[in-house]
Amino acid sequence: MAAKVKKLMPRVVFNKLEKLYQEMQESYDQVAAEIDFTCHGCPDNCCNSFFRHHTRVEWAYFWKGLDECRPELRREIVKRAGEYVEQMQRDLSLGRDPLIMCPVNFDGWCVLYRHRLMICRLHGVPSTHTAPGGQSRDFPGCFRCREKTELLSHVPRVDRTRFYHQLAWLEQSYVGPRIVKMDKVNLTLAEMIVHGPPFK
Template identity: 35%
Template structure:
């Protein structure tokens, strides 16, 4: 649990507004690449919401929490139950040295309940990309299986995640300085919502 739970959420609203600007930039770049490929995600059996994603910023933790707070109160106990089940199944998979393949508790009938507030990794998934990490050089990663099936033969469209990561890191630093927090973040959606 973050020390930030005890702090005034309102204090961070301007930073979450800046996060929205970064997301808008990401979405625009993603859409340009998707348009080039003619790629439109309409769901698939290997849904990316089944992937065991970790989220690494306090910024996104707060933004997802903001999205969660806007959901109908009636459905929250069920979502928490689903989150606990996800944690249980993930632990089981870990014990058996398998990869957990469990649906995110915020996915309801194929739709994301917090779509507007979804984190970076959910926004960027699916399309081939490159990333330039200091000291590690440029690494290129393929798109998802559905992308490979539908658009895999098309020539690569440069989709560089580096500027997004740099902007996110800068804003995260600002947030942590404002909150006087140096705690590292590494949480799944399920781990987040069991506490809310």
């Protein structure tokens, strides 16, 4: 299946990825409005959550943003990412989940917001995903959102299904037929930064 998708120019794929991100944002905003939810006043900052990403296309698009940064900012982010990975490895070797601030978060703000990855974009509000076999999986949203929705009889959700499909298609269009021979991606953002872009 994957080999049948035609490889596209990175510029074309990135334009399509930006459109997909825009659709995610619209879907997120709609659900957030329905439950009257914002991050304003949150005592937490979920950018220290531990999660991994799975596509080279998002990895490359993130690096496009990093390449466009001022050199001193980029150097600082790369340094922070190295420290993140060291701490992450220590935590994992001790059997605990890392709780480390993302290297791109400065004083509570994402300095590469336009280039952040899908998981960053969909975290927060309730969502759902239906696998090809028909099984659905619901995600409750962050702790503040759960507090808002626990008494609702109907909880609106972002449907991640088509976003996952479109992202998988973009991944194949970006990588091309060689994707069938490549390892799956399973990296934190810090590891993606330390590694450099997926294709050099």
